Amino acid sequence: MAEKALASKLRAIVGDRYYREDMEARVAHSYDGTPMLQALPDGVVYPASTAEVAAVMKVLAEHRVPLVSRGSGSNLCGGTVPLEGGIVMVMHRMNRILEVDLENLTATVQPGLITAEFIAHIESLGLFYPPDPSSMRISTIGGNIAECSGGLRGLKYGTTKDYVIGLEAVLASGEIIRTGGKLMKDVAGYDLTKLLVGSEGTLAIITEATLKLVPPPRAKKTMLAMYRDLYGAARTVSRIIEARIIPATLEFMDNPTIRVVDDFAKLGLPLDMEAILLIEQDGDPEAVERDIALIEEICIAERADRVQVAADREEAERLLTARRSAFTALARLRPTTILEDATVPRSKIADMVLRINEIARKYNVTIATFGHAGDGNLHPTATTDARDHDEVHRVEQAFAEIFEASIELGGTITGEHGVGIVKAPYLEWKVGSAGLDMMKGIKQAFDPHRLLNPGKLFAKETRKRVVLQHE
Amino acid sequence: MAEKALASKLRAIVGDRYYREDMEARVAHSYDGTPMLQALPDGVVYPASTAEVAAVMKVLAEHRVPLVSRGSGSNLCGGTVPLEGGIVMVMHRMNRILEVDLENLTATVQPGLITAEFIAHIESLGLFYPPDPSSMRISTIGGNIAECSGGLRGLKYGTTKDYVIGLEAVLASGEIIRTGGKLMKDVAGYDLTKLLVGSEGTLAIITEATLKLVPPPRAKKTMLAMYRDLYGAARTVSRIIEARIIPATLEFMDNPTIRVVDDFAKLGLPLDMEAILLIEQDGDPEAVERDIALIEEICIAERADRVQVAADREEAERLLTARRSAFTALARLRPTTILEDATVPRSKIADMVLRINEIARKYNVTIATFGHAGDGNLHPTATTDARDHDEVHRVEQAFAEIFEASIELGGTITGEHGVGIVKAPYLEWKVGSAGLDMMKGIKQAFDPHRLLNPGKLFAKETRKRVVLQHE
Numbered sequence: 001m002a003e004k005a006l007a008s009k010l011r012a013i014v015g016d017r018y019y020r021e022d023m024e025a026r027v028a029h030s031y032d033g034t035p036m037l038q039a040l041p042d043g044v045v046y047p048a049s050t051a052e053v054a055a056v057m058k059v060l061a062e063h064r065v066p067l068v069s070r071g072s073g074s075n076l077c078g079g080t081v082p083l084e085g086g087i088v089m090v091m092h093r094m095n096r097i098l099e100v101d102l103e104n105l106t107a108t109v110q111p112g113l114i115t116a117e118f119i120a121h122i123e124s125l126g127l128f129y130p131p132d133p134s135s136m137r138i139s140t141i142g143g144n145i146a147e148c149s150g151g152l153r154g155l156k157y158g159t160t161k162d163y164v165i166g167l168e169a170v171l172a173s174g175e176i177i178r179t180g181g182k183l184m185k186d187v188a189g190y191d192l193t194k195l196l197v198g199s200e201g202t203l204a205i206i207t208e209a210t211l212k213l214v215p216p217p218r219a220k221k222t223m224l225a226m227y228r229d230l231y232g233a234a235r236t237v238s239r240i241i242e243a244r245i246i247p248a249t250l251e252f253m254d255n256p257t258i259r260v261v262d263d264f265a266k267l268g269l270p271l272d273m274e275a276i277l278l279i280e281q282d283g284d285p286e287a288v289e290r291d292i293a294l295i296e297e298i299c300i301a302e303r304a305d306r307v308q309v310a311a312d313r314e315e316a317e318r319l320l321t322a323r324r325s326a327f328t329a330l331a332r333l334r335p336t337t338i339l340e341d342a343t344v345p346r347s348k349i350a351d352m353v354l355r356i357n358e359i360a361r362k363y364n365v366t367i368a369t370f371g372h373a374g375d376g377n378l379h380p381t382a383t384t385d386a387r388d389h390d391e392v393h394r395v396e397q398a399f400a401e402i403f404e405a406s407i408e409l410g411g412t413i414t415g416e417h418g419v420g421i422v423k424a425p426y427l428e429w430k431v432g433s434a435g436l437d438m439m440k441g442i443k444q445a446f447d448p449h450r451l452l453n454p455g456k457l458f459a460k461e462t463r464k465r466v467v468l469q470h471e
Numbered sequence: 472m473a474e475k476a477l478a479s480k481l482r483a484i485v486g487d488r489y490y491r492e493d494m495e496a497r498v499a500h501s502y503d504g505t506p507m508l509q510a511l512p513d514g515v516v517y518p519a520s521t522a523e524v525a526a527v528m529k530v531l532a533e534h535r536v537p538l539v540s541r542g543s544g545s546n547l548c549g550g551t552v553p554l555e556g557g558i559v560m561v562m563h564r565m566n567r568i569l570e571v572d573l574e575n576l577t578a579t580v581q582p583g584l585i586t587a588e589f590i591a592h593i594e595s596l597g598l599f600y601p602p603d604p605s606s607m608r609i610s611t612i613g614g615n616i617a618e619c620s621g622g623l624r625g626l627k628y629g630t631t632k633d634y635v636i637g638l639e640a641v642l643a644s645g646e647i648i649r650t651g652g653k654l655m656k657d658v659a660g661y662d663l664t665k666l667l668v669g670s671e672g673t674l675a676i677i678t679e680a681t682l683k684l685v686p687p688p689r690a691k692k693t694m695l696a697m698y699r700d701l702y703g704a705a706r707t708v709s710r711i712i713e714a715r716i717i718p719a720t721l722e723f724m725d726n727p728t729i730r731v732v733d734d735f736a737k738l739g740l741p742l743d744m745e746a747i748l749l750i751e752q753d754g755d756p757e758a759v760e761r762d763i764a765l766i767e768e769i770c771i772a773e774r775a776d777r778v779q780v781a782a783d784r785e786e787a788e789r790l791l792t793a794r795r796s797a798f799t800a801l802a803r804l805r806p807t808t809i810l811e812d813a814t815v816p817r818s819k820i821a822d823m824v825l826r827i828n829e830i831a832r833k834y835n836v837t838i839a840t841f842g843h844a845g846d847g848n849l850h851p852t853a854t855t856d857a858r859d860h861d862e863v864h865r866v867e868q869a870f871a872e873i874f875e876a877s878i879e880l881g882g883t884i885t886g887e888h889g890v891g892i893v894k895a896p897y898l899e900w901k902v903g904s905a906g907l908d909m910m911k912g913i914k915q916a917f918d919p920h921r922l923l924n925p926g927k928l929f930a931k932e933t934r935k936r937v938v939l940q941h942e
Contacts, residue, residue, distance in 0.1 A: 103818035184846035185886035215715035244686035347574035375655035415656035445912020
């Protein structure tokens with residue numbers, strides 16, 4: 001529990017009801033979507049305005065007490081576990097859409113807004129906000145910004161970063177800054193907006209965001225292609241891009257994922273396929289028809305065993321279910337599901353999947369792989385049991401080797417889930433020691449007393465690199 | 472001139488021929504595209520490789536001598552004037568396209584490559600690199616990255632920042648870092664890639680860039696719309712966006728610009744118009760036809776006096792000439808041309824143009840305004856004479872007031888030209904003192920001894936704000 005003087009100051013700011021130290025509140029905010037990580041905060045605060053956030057932060061800065069700001073905690077990197085205790089700040093009361101500006105095609109929102117609710121509102125106005133992380137029904141816009149969330153539409157439309165054009169944020173000192181604006185071009189100094197997106201709550205507390213909206217596509221079409229040969233699927237991805245087609249969605253599932261998904265959702269998928277691609281194109285009706293026809297040709301030329309173009313939205317939704325239920329279906333298998341996030345250049349997808357399978361065999365663990373093939377963002381997912389320490393250790397070794405393979409192939413340790421606690425020991429592998437030093441320097445500039453989400457991004461020690469053995 | 476020990480070390484790295492201290496070389500690199508700014512460097516170095524850049528930087532760091540890295544120096548913010556002397560590093564020898572990767576749709580290039588040459592090569596491969604700053608025939612990719620250059624296609628396609636996905640750079644210490652990669656998604660730590668884009672050579676020396684390419688549009692159409700009423704033109708811009716159309720280009724010229732351009736290029740433009748919009752749409756042929764027809768309707772509804780859709784590419788090029796020759800035409804009028812770069816939310820364009828005209832009258836100076844209406848990026852351009860100190864002083868006062876008006880309307884002090892020397896006294900107006908402190912902290916982390924392009928971005932003093940008087 002927080003010291004008495006601090007607690008009474010926090011209560012004075014937000015009101016008795018919105019500062020809690022009871023065990024229920026503390027336990028509820030001791031973990032997030034990441035398995036096997038937990039730490040108790042001393043208290044939980046629920047601010048209602050930027051002014052309250054700033055006042056809370058000023059008090060915490062005086063008392064040198066750390067703060068973890070969070071939305072729904074759906075992240076998968078331990079990003080909102082209060083590792084060093086202190087106060088958890090829950091943004092859910094700040095959940096309003098402050099403005100949709102139809103002339104400038106922008107929306108200004110508070111961070112606690114649920115992403116899917118925002119998207120539904122925007123679509124009801126005939127507009128489009130593309131970032132669609134799988135967590136969107138529970139995740140918040142603020143959380144999406146903190147983690148720079150991606151999603152299924154990233155290939156064509158980019159990620160959260162590409163849509164955040166202005167921010168209001170509270171610094172570790174309690175001061176309020178405003179970056180960017182309703183501006184499509186702004187080069188006044190370093191780009192603090194893009195720096196704060198993906199900074200995982202370690203540089204500032206985001207209290208308001210101005211988001212870019214775009215016109216919605218006028219048509220959409222969905223198809224599945226199934227392959228006995230993994231390389232056929234991978235070549236299809238490359239050939240589509242080489243044909244100058246950027247599909248809205250280009251998703252991949254490997255054989256273990258297909259089996260589990262079919263068992264879960266009863267879709268009648270063929271269980272002897274090595275890979276399924278789920279492909280969507282959107283845009284003008286004529287262009288969509290042309291692209292889908294071309295993609296179909298490419299799939300067949302690359303020896304897809306079956307190609308199925310959805311006749312209508314209903315059938316399309318059924319096809320999408322296959323991919324969307326991958327995580328849920330896998331999570332049923334064993335008590336603990338660890339969903340990872342290695343990303344490679346899209347030309348390296350088949351190599352990466354084979355490496356993952358090889359590594360899983362080596363460590364005798366079960367890893368199914370699915371993900372966003374179009375942008376090389378794979379989610380190798382281990383099903384295990386947290387109580388089996390030996391197996392969990394082997395899973396960790398396998399993932400370390402997977403990250404190393406990813407970097408070897410020109411990839412990264414995380415495409416859209418963030419570093420948090422989970423990837424911190426590997427960050428130096430990707431960015432190098434000089435790059436890591438620059439990041440630490442930025443952290444120091446923003447948060448000299450290590451009050452904002454301490455213990456994240458930067459590990460005490462970088463993990464030793466495994467020497468890969470290729471049998 | 473640099474001290475002897477330093478000079479001989481630099482010669483040992485790059486060879487005698489590529490380190491110069493003669494007056495010709497020093498004078499040639501004492502200025503850039505910005506009028507009325509000049510400072511002599513002590514020497515000029517022309518490295519041929521990243522290793523040479525790193526070695527040069529290590530030596531300069533030892534000797535605590537500042538460095539300004541530059542391409543062609545076409546910037547308009549004094550960004551490459553060596554304010555504090557030291558060494559100018561010219562990147563022109565590092566001008567190769569290292570790779571075009573058709574599977575990943577990326578190009579990896581050296582910084583000294585001329586932008587237009589890069590674009591021509593990319594287009595010859597049937598691909599598209601959208602950023603098209605007006606300087607592209609002389610400017611380099613490295614310079615574009617340093618300044619985060621925009622251009623005419625920014626509205627639909629974004630600016631340089633949106634296409635840089637990986638960088639190699641040399642730090643102030645001489646260490647080499649690599650950020651990003653051929654990756655459409657990468658959230659491994661703070662986004663150093665986007666931070667370096669637009670950092671104006673103050674954080675690192677860019678030695679290699681990986682750029683995202685996109686499929687080219689299949690068709691393009693161009694039109695002009697002319698208005699007697701400025702607000703009609705401005706409303707047209709808003710109505711087009713509200714109709715969910717994002718044109719590839721949506722350019723604006725005011726009456727003074729129209730007059731000068733017509734006198735220069737003999738296009739037969741009507742001289743009694745208050746505004747001309749130049750509009751281009753690209754994409755699939757059917758969509759382009761539909762959008763242009765809709766835009767034409769909107770122009771007529773907003774009382775355009777004349778609307779002219781180009782029948783073919785030749786006519787389109789003629790229409791484009793009007794906008795492209797704006798700067799050249801204005802530059803003929805008087806000895807000194809100061810092209811500014813205020814940017815507002817696009818809904819505020821008419822207000823901003825009227826404010827600019829009002830301010831020009833108040834200070835009795837000549838300012839013509841043209842620019843990228845679609846993204847609110849206006850280029851108020853003063854024609855004056857550097858030898859007339861009184862007039863130049865009035866021009867400066869007028870611009871200070873224009874920047875203030877821009878911020879008041881929710882805009883920024885620079886949309887695409889950068890801060891450099893020219894805007895440094897105004898940066899705090901846009902980003903606030905806390906924002907400026909964070910930027911200084913970032914600078915301190917990257918360049919503790921102020922060796923990289925010192926004197927840029929951060930002014931010794933922020934200019935006092937003018938109190939706007941609205942008559």
